[in-house]
Amino acid sequence: xxxxxxxxxxxxxxxxxxxxxxxDAGRVATxxxxxxxxxxxxxxxxxxxERRCRSLAARRLARLRKAAQLSGRSRIGSAxxxxxxxxxxxxxxxxxxxxxxxxxxxxxxxxxEPGAPSAPGTPGPSLPSFVGVTASDSDxxxxxxxxxxxxxxxxxxxLHNIDNGPHDLVVEPDGGGGAVADFxxxxxxxxxxxxxxxxxxxxxxxxxxxxxxxxxxHATLRAE
Numbered sequence: 001x002x003x004x005x006x007x008x009x010x011x012x013x014x015x016x017x018x019x020x021x022x023x024d025a026g027r028v029a030t031x032x033x034x035x036x037x038x039x040x041x042x043x044x045x046x047x048x049x050e051r052r053c054r055s056l057a058a059r060r061l062a063r064l065r066k067a068a069q070l071s072g073r074s075r076i077g078s079a080x081x082x083x084x085x086x087x088x089x090x091x092x093x094x095x096x097x098x099x100x101x102x103x104x105x106x107x108x109x110x111x112x113e114p115g116a117p118s119a120p121g122t123p124g125p126s127l128p129s130f131v132g133v134t135a136s137d138s139d140x141x142x143x144x145x146x147x148x149x150x151x152x153x154x155x156x157x158x159l160h161n162i163d164n165g166p167h168d169l170v171v172e173p174d175g176g177g178g179a180v181a182d183f184x185x186x187x188x189x190x191x192x193x194x195x196x197x198x199x200x201x202x203x204x205x206x207x208x209x210x211x212x213x214x215x216x217x218h219a220t221l222r223a224e
Contacts, residue, residue: 050092056176057088064214080214087204090175127151127224132158133205135167135186141217143169143205149222152200158193161186167207167217174202174220185209198223 061084064076132146141163159169169183169192180203181196198221206218 050096053088053092053176057084060084060087066210077214087175129154130156130158131221132160133169133219135159135161135163135169135207135217137163137165141207141212141215143207143217143219145205145219145221149224150198152198152223154195155198155223156193156195157181157183157205158191159183159186160191161188164188166209167212168209169205170208171196171198171203171205174204182208200224 061076061081064080064084127150128147129151130146131150134144134146136142136144157169157171159167161167166185166187168185169181170179171181172179180198181194183192183194186192200223203221203223204218205221206213
């Protein structure tokens with residue numbers, strides 16, 4: 001009799017354990033889809049900086065596509081498309097390293113946003129706060145800088161159009177971000193000068209008239 005009671009007790013205990021394990025397994029099975037859905041949502045939505053990089057690239061491609069259509073072409077030139085891809089890769093690399101992305105705005109109040117009013121930097125002895133930009137078509141459409149680098153801070157940019165047609169000038173962070181300066185169209189022979197606040201980094205200058213950027217009218221300036 002004692003043996004029978006012991007066996008029954010053992011069976012009851014095993015049943016309770018099995019029921020508990022089954023309950024826990026059910027809870028885990030119920031929680032798994034929710035966790036997987038949350039993880040999928042995180043993977044499906046890239047960080048804000050990466051989304052802004054891709055948005056900027058899409059806007060540039062749209063602008064180049066419109067310029068191509070205005071010039072009677074059905075497709076964007078491969079050189080212009082590859083340049084947009086290179087800029088997108090640089091922008092994504094900055095975003096993924098967790099570095100300061102110009103498209104995200106300042107993360108530190110002491111670090112000014114590119115183009116925002118800020119105290120001028122202290123120029124080094126070999127880095128003046130002036131750069132000349134010459135627009136010409138003597139050797140293909142191009143922008144030629146008088147120097148590759150300037151001192152960060154308030155920089156005077158002078159556009160000199162020596163071409164036979166009009167040109168303008170746009171200045172924006174290299175790799176992504178909004179324009180910090182827009183020069184109006186300069187007629188042949190005209191000189192237009194502006195003072196622009198440039199934070200440390202690389203800056204992209206180009207002519208925004210239809211198809212001019214795509215065929216070579218662009219340059220990169222460093223602010224140090």
